[in-house]
Amino acid sequence: MARSLSLGRECGTPRSGLGKGGPPHPQGPQARCALGRRCTVSEKCRCPRPGWTMTPPWNVVKIAIQMRDAIPQLIQLDQAKPLAAVLKEVCDAWSLTHSERYALQFADGHRRYITENDLEAEQLLGGLQSDSREGRREALRRLVPLASDMTFAREVISRNGLQRLGTIIEDGDDLGEVLALSLRAFLELMEHGVVSWETLSIPFVRKVVCYVNMNLMDASVPPLALGLLESVTLSSPALGQLVKSEVPLDRLLVHLQVMNQQLQTKAMALLTALLQGASPVERKHMLDYLWQRNLRQFIYKNIIHSAAPMGDEMAHHLYVLQALILGLLEPRMRMPLDPYSQEQREQLQVLRQAAFEVEGESSGTGLSADRRRSLCAREFRKLGFSNSNPAQDLERVPPGLLALDNMLYFSRNAPSAYSRFVLENSSREDKHECPFARGSIQLTVLLCELLHVGEPCSETAQDFSPMFFGQDQSFHELFCVGIQLLNKTWKEMRATQEDFDKVMQVVREQLARTLALKPTSLELFRTKVNALTYGEVLRLRQTERLHQEGTLAPPILELREKLKPELMGLIRQQRLLHLCEGTLFRKISSRRRQDKLWFCCLSPNHKLLQYGDMEEGASPPTLESLPEQLPVADMRALLTGKDCPHVREKGSGKQNKDLYELAFSISYDCGEEEAYLNFIAPSKREFYLWTDGLSALLGNPMGSEQTRLDLEQLLTMETKLRLLELENVPIPERPPPVPPPPTNFNFCYDCSIAEP
Numbered sequence: 001m002a003r004s005l006s007l008g009r010e011c012g013t014p015r016s017g018l019g020k021g022g023p024p025h026p027q028g029p030q031a032r033c034a035l036g037r038r039c040t041v042s043e044k045c046r047c048p049r050p051g052w053t054m055t056p057p058w059n060v061v062k063i064a065i066q067m068r069d070a071i072p073q074l075i076q077l078d079q080a081k082p083l084a085a086v087l088k089e090v091c092d093a094w095s096l097t098h099s100e101r102y103a104l105q106f107a108d109g110h111r112r113y114i115t116e117n118d119l120e121a122e123q124l125l126g127g128l129q130s131d132s133r134e135g136r137r138e139a140l141r142r143l144v145p146l147a148s149d150m151t152f153a154r155e156v157i158s159r160n161g162l163q164r165l166g167t168i169i170e171d172g173d174d175l176g177e178v179l180a181l182s183l184r185a186f187l188e189l190m191e192h193g194v195v196s197w198e199t200l201s202i203p204f205v206r207k208v209v210c211y212v213n214m215n216l217m218d219a220s221v222p223p224l225a226l227g228l229l230e231s232v233t234l235s236s237p238a239l240g241q242l243v244k245s246e247v248p249l250d251r252l253l254v255h256l257q258v259m260n261q262q263l264q265t266k267a268m269a270l271l272t273a274l275l276q277g278a279s280p281v282e283r284k285h286m287l288d289y290l291w292q293r294n295l296r297q298f299i300y301k302n303i304i305h306s307a308a309p310m311g312d313e314m315a316h317h318l319y320v321l322q323a324l325i326l327g328l329l330e331p332r333m334r335m336p337l338d339p340y341s342q343e344q345r346e347q348l349q350v351l352r353q354a355a356f357e358v359e360g361e362s363s364g365t366g367l368s369a370d371r372r373r374s375l376c377a378r379e380f381r382k383l384g385f386s387n388s389n390p391a392q393d394l395e396r397v398p399p400g401l402l403a404l405d406n407m408l409y410f411s412r413n414a415p416s417a418y419s420r421f422v423l424e425n426s427s428r429e430d431k432h433e434c435p436f437a438r439g440s441i442q443l444t445v446l447l448c449e450l451l452h453v454g455e456p457c458s459e460t461a462q463d464f465s466p467m468f469f470g471q472d473q474s475f476h477e478l479f480c481v482g483i484q485l486l487n488k489t490w491k492e493m494r495a496t497q498e499d500f501d502k503v504m505q506v507v508r509e510q511l512a513r514t515l516a517l518k519p520t521s522l523e524l525f526r527t528k529v530n531a532l533t534y535g536e537v538l539r540l541r542q543t544e545r546l547h548q549e550g551t552l553a554p555p556i557l558e559l560r561e562k563l564k565p566e567l568m569g570l571i572r573q574q575r576l577l578h579l580c581e582g583t584l585f586r587k588i589s590s591r592r593r594q595d596k597l598w599f600c601c602l603s604p605n606h607k608l609l610q611y612g613d614m615e616e617g618a619s620p621p622t623l624e625s626l627p628e629q630l631p632v633a634d635m636r637a638l639l640t641g642k643d644c645p646h647v648r649e650k651g652s653g654k655q656n657k658d659l660y661e662l663a664f665s666i667s668y669d670c671g672e673e674e675a676y677l678n679f680i681a682p683s684k685r686e687f688y689l690w691t692d693g694l695s696a697l698l699g700n701p702m703g704s705e706q707t708r709l710d711l712e713q714l715l716t717m718e719t720k721l722r723l724l725e726l727e728n729v730p731i732p733e734r735p736p737p738v739p740p741p742p743t744n745f746n747f748c749y750d751c752s753i754a755e756p
Contacts, residue, residue, distance in 0.1 A: 066107065070094050120146075121155040128164045133174060140181035147188035157194050162186065170207045176218045179211070183224035190231065197235035205232060205239055209246040212255075219263075222255060226266035233273040240277040247274075249286065253293055261308060268317040275324050276457070284328055291472070300469040304520070315462035322464045323457045329475060330454040332402040333444075337394035344401070347408060348390050352379050354411040355422040382426035384435030393437060398454075399444035407440045409476040410483060417480075421487055431497055434490040436483070438500070443482050446508050447475065450515060466520045474522075481526050482511060492534040509537055559722060560715050567714045571707055575693035580604060582620060583686055585679055588646060588659070599626065600679070606697065607632050609666075609677070630668055630677060638694050639665040639676075646678040662687050666694060 066072040073093055077086060083104070091099040103120060124146075127139025146152050156162075168182045190197065211225040229247065233240035247270070255267035271290075275283050290296075299321075303314065337344055356379045377388035385393050394404055411418040425433040448454070451465075453475075468474040486507050495503045510532045519525040582601025599621055600611035610626040642648060644665040662681040667674055681687035688706035695702050 065090055065104070067094065121152060121159060121161070125156065125159055125161050125164055128161075128168065133178065136168070137178050137181065140178060140185060143185050144181055144188065147185050150192055153189050153192045154194060157189060162189055162195060165189070166201075166204055170204055172207065172211075175211075175214075175221065177220075180218055180220040180224060183208075183221065183228060187224065187228055187231075197232050198239065200232060200236075200239065202239075202242060205229070205242055206246060208232075209243065212247055213251055219260070223260075223262045223266040226255070226263075226270045230266070230269045230273045233270065233277055237277060240274070243270075244274050244277065249289060250293070253290070253295065253298075256295070257298065257302075259302075261311065261314070264303065265311060265314045265317065268314060268321070272317050272320040272324070276320070280328075280331070283324065287325060287328070296469050296472070300466070304466045304469060312462055315464065316460065318469075319461050319464040320457050322468050323452065323455075325468070326451055326453045326475060329402055329448075332405060333398045333400050333448060333453060335400045336397050337391050337401060337404065339389075339391040344391075344404070347404060348380075349376075351404075351407055351411055352376065352383060354415065355379070355383060355419060355426075380437075383422060384425070384437035384439065386435075386438060390437065393441060396441070398448055399441060402448070403441045403444040406444050406476055406479040406483075407437070409473070410440075410480050413476075414480055417484060421484070425487070432494065433497075434487050434495070435497070435500075439486050439504075440479075440483055442500075442504050443479065443486060443507070446504065446511070447479060447482060450508070450512055451475070465515060466518055467522050467525055470521045477522055478525075481522070481529065482507065485510060485529055488530065489534055506534055506537055513537075513540070556719060559719060563715060563718050563722075564711070567711055567718065568702070570714065571692075571710050572696045572702065574710075575689055575696055575702065576602065576606060578689045579693040580606075583682070583690065584614070584620075585682065588680055601626075602693070602697075609635075611677075630666070632697050634668040634670075635666050635694075635698060636669065636674070637667045638691060638698060638700070639667065640691060644678060645676050646680075664691050664694075 060076050060078050062074060063077050064072055064074050073090065075090070075093075084100070087102055087104065088099045091097070091102060096102070124139050124143045127135055128143075130136050130139065143156070147156065165182050165186045169179065169186065172179065189195075208225050208228055211221055212229065229243050233243050249271075252267050252271050256264050256271075258264065275286060278286060299318070303310070303318075339345075380388055380390050383390075387393055394400065399406075421434075422436050425436065471477060486503065489506055489510065490503050493499065493503055493506065510529055513532060514525060514529040517528060519528055579602035582599055584597055584599050587596035587598055596613065597616050598611060598613045600609060601623070602609055603623065609630040609632065610623055611628050611630070612621065612626040614621055639645075641660045641663060644663045646665065647659050647663045659680060662684065664679050664681070664687065666677045666679075668677065669675075679690065681690060685706065688704040692702040692704050692707055
């Protein structure tokens with residue numbers, strides 16, 4: 001009986017030798033070295049010296065070879081020799097004949113064979129033809145782990161191994177382990193690509209289809225049969241049509257509903273393969289049927305929300321299924337609006353009427369045709385179209401008619417939100433209106449880019465969105481969330497028409513960041529994307545920029561913490577200096593009229609607040625001319641906003657709200673009673689500077705937004721200066737002079753002039 005020879009690792013035996021070689025080699029190819037030999041080495045002679053061991057060539061390695069019931073050998077394997085010669089030498093050492101019947105096999109790890117010809121393959125294939133079921137089972141058990149080896153697989157295939165396995169599969173005498181092992185071995189051999197899937201016979205494919213459609217059999221057979229049919233469908237269009245006609249979609253749904261992850265994965269793999277091989281019309285019919293059979297709900301509840309973790313293969317197939325569903329939108333995305341289509345013109349009128357006409361009434365009643373056309377054109381412009389003829393806006397592809405579909409879906413399924421959006425923005429006259437139609441067109445383009453609509457499926461991607469299986473019409477529902485987000489972000493940015501592109505960039509970032517979180521439902525997506533405000537986007541951008549610059553590295557953070565006390569002291573000093581300079585405030589009379597002025601400042605020694613009335617337009621008073629004084633030692637607390645006595649309980653109008661934001665008071669001891677010194681800051685900046693300064697006088701932390709910004713700016717500048725290592729570089733006390741202006745400004749381009 002022939003045997004496999006196990007090959008061990010290269011031995012780590014120490015070597016002695018000349019290292020970099022012996023004495024310099026004589027020049028010329030025919031020159032003789034010191035030992036009288038003709039050497040061909042160009043620079044160093046490597047001829048052995050008496051008592052020295054020559055360093056082996058790079059292609060010679062030491063390996064251990066073992067065989068059952070024999071003493072292992074340690075040989076020097078010359079990798080340049082033919083393997084047949086090496087096997088002959090090894091077999092001769094063990095006195096074995098017929099060396100061609102032996103093969104070298106790795107003893108550890110993958111245990112793969114090295115030679116091309118071996119008796120192992122012949123023996124296993126002979127076992128497949130055994131009359132004994134147990135003999136076939138044993139041969140298959142040995143064949144399956146070896147079939148993944150490319151060399152062994154070629155040998156098996158060359159000896160008609162696939163035909164022998166195909167015979168076992170087609171006969172179907174044993175529907176249990178023998179059939180499962182045969183299918184697994186067949187798949188392993190075919191995966192090497194030596195034989196094309198297109199060469200499989202129709203009877204063979206039909207027999208495998210029968211295993212998919214049968215009920216009573218070994219549980220390991222259906223996943224293998226499904227996997228084989230998936231490969232057939234993806235590789236051969238003709239056989240794929242056969243599989244499509246022989247495997248009912250209902251049968252795949254049955255397999256998907258079995259609580260077996262492997263079976264579900266293979267059923268989903270064959271389903272996506274069939275969908276990929278179908279024409280666009282067939283694919284739409286298939287998906288409509290699957291949706292009617294509640295496939296989407298099953299995927300969402302029993303696969304996405306399964307207690308067991310989802311495998312990478314299933315995630316990939318769900319990505320493919322999502323891409324195929326979104327791919328149904330591509331024809332509408334590529335089709336421009338036809339201005340001569342009566343149906344499309346009526347759809348535009350429905351969109352306009354839903355926004356501007358009350359139910360049961362018509363804005364054109366009693367008007368002439370010209371007046372009616374003029375009114376419609378004006379309303380289309382209010383709707384946000386760039387042209388009075390909206391067909392011109394929708395001629396752009398993408399998004400083509402898909403944008404119109406989205407707008408109609410929003411107007412029909414969220415009529416109150418649609419009317420509120422349009423009427424709120426069409427009534428503005430300050431150029432701050434958010435154009436609904438223009439925004440919808442651009443948002444549709446944006447969603448198609450983010451979701452890769454119309455792009456071919458990746459062979460490895462797993463990036464599917466769980467919420468797309470949470471409801472029907474996922475793309476249109478996502479548009480409804482996105483268009484309301486656009487309006488919200490537009491107002492947060494206080495944007496005008498000139499800022500349209502900037503707003504769309506922010507909306508793209510909001511949608512992309514939220515989609516990356518993979519929310520499991522549309523409601524969760526809506527919540528997360530609305531929480532990602534414009535201010536939060538700016539904060540995230542700043543954080544990411546700091547990460548890229550290394551500003552948030554642990555050593556940098558430690559340095560910033562050490563710098564904070566010193567810089568806070570600098571900010572405190574600046575605030576107190578500002579108080580010493582003084583500020584002109586307005587008094588609020590009982591009639592809410594700001595008709596009096598008064599001036600307040602801090603004394604240079606920071607012990608007194610001095611204040612007094614003054615006339616408008618007068619120069620700042622001197623300290624001696626201010627009649628009133630408040631010792632800092634008598635100050636008790638700082639009050640702001642609605643806590644101030646001079647604005648308390650004054651209603652909630654817009655004017656009062658503005659006063660709340662600028663009001664602050666100081667409570668102080670006046671004999672046995674508590675008195676207040678009340679302020680209305682002329683601006684938000686003055687409010688921050690004075691409240692910070694007064695907090696510093698009271699020994700409280702300075703917590704205003706202005707302090708936070710100043711501290712961040714100082715920390716950034718100081719950190720960068722420290723990192724520049726400027727200890728020995730002189731820094732001038734004065735800034736460099738500003739150069740004189742140029743003689744003319746002809747190089748300047750006026751962006752306000754529109755291109756012709």
